[in-house]
Each structure stands twice: as C-alpha cells, then as structure tokens.
Amino acid sequence: MTFKTKLMLITILPLITVSILIGSVSYFQARRLIEIETHSVEQRILATKRQEIRNYLNLALTSIERIYEGEPGGRAAAQESVKQILHNMTFGEDGYFFVYSLDGTNLVHPKLAHLVGKKWWDLQDPEGDFVIRNLIETAQNGGGFHEYVWHKPSTGLVEEKLGFAIILDKWNWMLGTGLYTDDIAREVAAIRADFSESIRQTVIVVFAITLVAIVVAGLLIAGVRFSEQRFADSKLKELTNRIFEVQEQERKRVSTELHDSISQLLVSVRYGIEMIQSEASRTPVLRGYADKCMRILDGAISEVRRISRDLRPSVLDDMGLATALVSLGKEFETHSGIKVDVSPERTHDRLSDSAKTALYRVVQEAMTNVARHSGATHVSITLVVGRHTLSLTIEDNGRGLPHPLPQGGGLGIRNMRERMETHDGFLQLRNMAEGGTRIRVTMPLNKTSERAA
Template sequence: MQLKYKIVTLSVLPLIVSVLFICVLVFAQSQKLEEEQAKLIESSILAAKQAELKNYIELASSLIAPLYDSGKNDEATKNQALDILARANFGVDGYFFVYTREGKNLMHPRQSSLVGKDLLGMTDKNGFPVIRALLESAQHGDGFQRYAWEKPSTGQVTEKLSYVVMLDQWGWMLGTGIYIDDVEVATKKSREEVASGVLTTVLAISSFALIAVLVVFAGGLMLNFTEHRLADRKLCALNQRIVNLQEEERSRVSRELHDGISQQLVSIKFQFELACLELQNGQGNGLENLRSGTARLGDAIGEIRRISHDLRPSLLDTLGLSPAIDQLVAEFEQRTGILTHYERSIGEPLGDKNISVTLFRVIQEALANIERHSRASIVIISLLDAKGAIALRIEDNGVGFDPGLMDKSQGIGLRNIRERVDHHLGSFTVSSSPGSTEIIVEIPIQRA
C-alpha cells in the first residue's frame, strides 16, 4: 500500500469505527427508551381507563341504589334493577353486565344469547377463564381484569379491560369494561416515533461522518499532493546537487590533469627529444637532460598517484582505515605544513566496510576545508571506540566561522559530511569560535 493510502486509511478508519460504535450505541439506547416509553404510555392510559371504569361502576351503582338499599330481595326488584342497568349504556361499545356468584349470566345488553347461561368455564381465544377470573378479582382482588372479548361495533375479538364489584346482598357481580385496542395503537405510534427519531439521528450522524470522511480524505489527498510536490522539489534539488558535484569533481580532475600532469608530460617529452638530438649529435649534456627528464617523469608518476589516491585510496581497500588515514594525514601535513596529530583506539576490521569509507571521506573533507579556509597551524584528529559506536573528533586552531550559516552557505563540504553521517543513522555536530573549530561525528556500529 502506498504511503498516501496508508495516511488516508489511518485517518478515516478510526472515524468510521467510531461512527459505527456510536450508531450501535444509539440503537441500543433507543430500544431501551422505546420499551420504557411504551410501558409508560400504556400504564398512563390504563390508569386513566381504570379511573374511568370506576366512575362508570359508581354511576351504575347510584342508578340502582334506591332499589338495592330498600332491602328488598324479590325477583321483581331485581328484574327492575337489571332493566335499569341494561338501558345504561355509554359510548358505542360501553355497557354493563351482571353475573351470579356461580357464573350464570343475568344480563348482557349486547349479547342476549349469553343471558341465562352458566359461563363459569368460558375461556377467551387465548384459553383464559374469563368469568372465573372476573369473580375472583371481584371477591378477592382489585376488581380489574384484562382478557379478549368480541367488540360489538366491529365484531372482532379485541383486548378488553373490565372492572367488577360484588353486590353481596343480591349475590351479583356487577361489571363493565372498555376495549383497549387504542392502547396498542398508542404504544405502536410511540414506538414508530422513537424509531423515526433514531433513524433521523443516525442519518444525521452518518451525514456528518460522511462529510468528515470526505474532508479528511480531501485533506489527506491535498497533504499528500503538497508533500509529493515538496519531495519532488527536494529530489530535483538533490539531483542538481549530484550533477553539480559530478561536474565539480570532473572539473577538478580535469584541471589537475591539464595544469599539472599534462604540462609536466609535455615538458618531459620536449626534454627527452632534446636529449635524443644531443646524443645523436654527440653533445655531452644529452645524458644529463635524459636523467633530468627521468626524474621529472617520476614526479609526474607521483602526481598521478596523488590524484588516484584522492579519488579512491588503495590503502583503504588493502590495509584498512587506519593506514589510509595515516597516509592522508602525512600527505596533508607535507603539503600544507600544518602540524597534524592523529590518535586512534579502534580495532580492525569494522563491521560495515561503507563506514570505513564514510569516516575516511569525512576526514578528507574536513582537512580540505581546514586547508582552504581555517588558516590553522595545528589539527588534532581522534578516532575512538565509544560503546557500540565510533566517535570521530577533528579540531583545529583556525579563525573559525558561524555554524548557524552552514545551511545557508553555498559550500557543500559540511553538507556532504552531514549527509554521509545521516546515511548511517549517526550524529554530526559542529562548534566553532575564533581560535577553535571542532567537528564531532558518531556512527553506530556492529562488529562482525
């Protein structure tokens, strides 16, 4: 996976997981809230209906109160009371009913087929013993009972709530009821409202999450595009620096070959030609010119060896780092006249051959900078083994410079040192003041 996709994934994935967790939590809480609200609505409606049923029973009791309180227990009085209750209807489906203690129906204004029948063992569609439960509730309970019964207005069996009381003097059970299918409608509506609210909330969260994901995605793409352009610019600058370094190195080698060795070889050629002419003509100084040309040829060979050594020291490949540094220090001291002291306490060979090349190039670059800019008279080079790392310290007593201007400088020497050290995950520090400049390099190492 490319880096830009990794960044976008790491940014978007936690957001998506968080939104999913929030949605699941909202659904769970909504289910709980839905049940609690449905129960609250149902209980409040039932409480209102229970109070309404009590009022209806009180009304019915007041209608037959003169007959009941008269103390008469004859059939005529009872029939008169039953006739009053049969006419006392309320609403479309509201009526009163009367049963004996034994479960015999005495009055039912909406289902006359039940009158006179023993209904103690009657059950509803769910197998619930309706009359038996009503008698039990009237005699020993609160008088309220729920069961399924046929609704007169629709002819369909519907949930019903009844309230019954005992008229002990006559041995009657007087009751009435209200069909509570509207309770189911109200609770269903409440559940639908809660579900609709939850859906709206989830959609809102999802919309905001989608917008956030798009913003993060767009931001990630913009960031990646910006970083990509910045990386391209840095890469172009690095490529240009490499090209410039190559051209500078080629120019240096070309200049040294043209101004040094080429001139010497041309001069030696002329001197050998002159010696040949003198020897052919029998002149006595021909042999001397030949010897002089041979000596100068040796100097040219030494110059070629020096250039070759600057490009790649052979001792570094054959004998190792310390002999190569010894030779580099000796040549530097001989060429510049600067007193150079080199001390070391490292073993050979190092674990990584490239580290040896890096250390050698760091010392070579530092000595070149000292020769060009420092006007120093003493240089101290220390190469020490420091607990799993190699510590290189180069100090001189030159004029110094401002390390803060190192990155702004057009020179590439110190930057080359830093890049070489960074390649090995090492550390590079420079401190300088008039009379002292110090370079410290530490490179972690694992010996074979």
C-alpha cells in the same frame, strides 16, 4: 504496505472503530430506553383506563342506588327497573354494563342479547380463561379488575379487554363493565415505531458523521501527502538542476583547461617538432620519426579539441543555441555519415543559459542514440520559437523505438526528461507512422522578455 497506506489505516481505523462502538452503544441504550418508556406509557394508559372504568361503574351505581336501596314496588319490580336502566346505559362505541347472577346466568348484556337468560359459568375465552367464573370470583373478593379476551361489538373481532366487577350483595348479582385495550397496543406500537425510527436516524447520522470524518481525514492526508510530494519534487528538481549546473560548470572548467592549457602546450610542442623536422631533412630516418611524431601530435591536438568541444562547446556561449545546433549537426554528419538538416530559429535572450545548455544536451543525447541504435540515414532538427513557448523537434528515419518502451526509458532518456523537467519543459517520444522516431520538446520562454519578442 506503503507509508501512505499505513497513515490512512492509523487515522481511519480508530474513527471506524469509535463510530461502530458509539453506534452500537447508542443503539442498545436506545432500545433499553424504548422498553422502559413504552412500559411506562402502557402503565400510565392502563391506570387512566382503570380510573375511567371506576368512574363509569360509580356512575351506574349512582343511577340505580335509589331503586336498589328502596326497592319500590317490590324486589322483582326493582330488579326489572335496574336491568332496564343498566341495559340502556352505554358509553362510547363499545362501552356497556353487564350483570350476572352468582351461578353464572347472564341477566343484562346490551350488546350480545343471545347471552341473556343463559348460564355461562364454564365459558372460556380463546386463551382458556374462565371469564365469567373469574369475574364473579374477583367481585366476591371485594371487587377488582380482570383481563380477558372478549368480542368487540364495533369490529366484530375478539380483542383484549380490561373488566371490573363488584357484588350487589342484597340481590347476589355481579355488576361489571370494562374497556377494550387493543388501542393501548396500537398506541404502544406507534410509540415504539417512532422511537425505532429516531434510533435509526440517529445511527444513520452517527455513521454519516463518521463517513464525513473519514472523507475529511482522507482528504487531509492526501493534501498533506500531495503537499509533501510537491515539496519533495521541488527539492528534487532544485537538486537535479544544481547537479546539472555543477556538471556544466565542471565541464566548462575542464574544457577551458584543455583548450587553454593542454592544447596550447601541445601546439608549442608541435612548433618544436616542426623545427626538428626542418633540421632533420638531411637525415631520412630522423625525418621519418619526426613526421610520425607530427601525425601523432596532430591527432592528439584534434582529440583534445574534440573533448573540449564535447565537454562545453564554446560556440554555445559565444554564438547562441541556434548556431550551436547547426555546428553540432555538421559535426555529427561529418563523423557519422548520417545526413542532418537543422532549421533553428534564434532565441535571443528569451532563454536562460542553463535552459540553452539543457536543450543542447538533449539534442546531443538524441544524436548519440540515433548513431548507436536507430540505423537511420537522415535526421531533421527543428527549433521553433513561439510567443510563450519554444518547440524543439528531432526526427529520424530509423527503425524507431522498441515496443513496449522500457519503464522510464534508458539512462539517456531519463537524463533528457530530467533536464526538461528542471526547466518546466516536457519531452515526448513516439514512433512515426512512416517509420522512425520523433522527439518533441516543449519549454516555456522567459516571461520578462515576451514584450521584447
């Protein structure tokens, strides 16, 4: 597991865990509050309905009080008058009063006329409750409320109802009324749905905030990582550039030592051998040894000069990149037998010395690869200097690059890329359609010299 992955996990996993915990706790706490709140609302509504039922029943008692107490025209007449008054007293869409005798016979029912005059002592609702029997029992116990299921006139359905019954002792009647409570269930369900929606939105907000936090954390980590990587790349580029500079300085020092010291010593020795050679003309054996030493010494001088030139070509410092490339092409053609065409444009002062050296080393490495691996018979080197960039192209007619190319290429290709990247350049290798390899280098020129260009 990479360090970046570990850092992401260390940062994001706690966020996810905390968010899940917060969301879960919030959800269950909210569900608990919903139950408490809906129960409280239900009790408040029931209390309101109970008080409303009491008020209606008190109103009915007030309406029949004078007739019930005085019994004008006799008890039978008074009872008929009371029945008529209660039959006519309705409230709301489904509110009415009902009267039963203590044996369960219905005396008044404005909504269900078929019940009147019949005994309903054993009547049960769909849930098995003995409605009339329990209402009469509740009334006989001092009056009170009783919940049951009953036919609702406005809908024709059977709904839950809260009834209240009292006893008219003088006549042995049970007087009652009630209100349907299905609206309470709907109101509680609506409140529950509203709370549930609020919980859902809260959970969504929590997880949305978590997602945003994760994204922000990821971006910050990526930004830090990218910044660190850029910093590391810049330091690596500086280190690579410094290594190349040290290499070139050391090569230049060694080249100078070879040219100015070792080469001069060898030349001095050569002068001495020439003198010995002239004096030994009368001795054939000594003359042969002198000629042999002269040939070995000439070879040594040539090898020292070649090594010195390879380490640091003096023509690059003295005449510039274009002339150095021409010289390199001629020398390569002489030693390898491969024809080389060089078409360079002068860069003047638009390239730093280190950039010129880097380009020269790239061409040198490319020519070495051509001689070793390509089997080419012709190489073309083109250097084009534009307004803002320089373009260097090296083409050969050899067998081309292997496919697929090894990761990163060989050591030489990696060195070429690193040299170019050190100077913000770009190196591209590809096989040409007609055969052979093309290496293209693009490098920015010095901005301070664009006006002069």
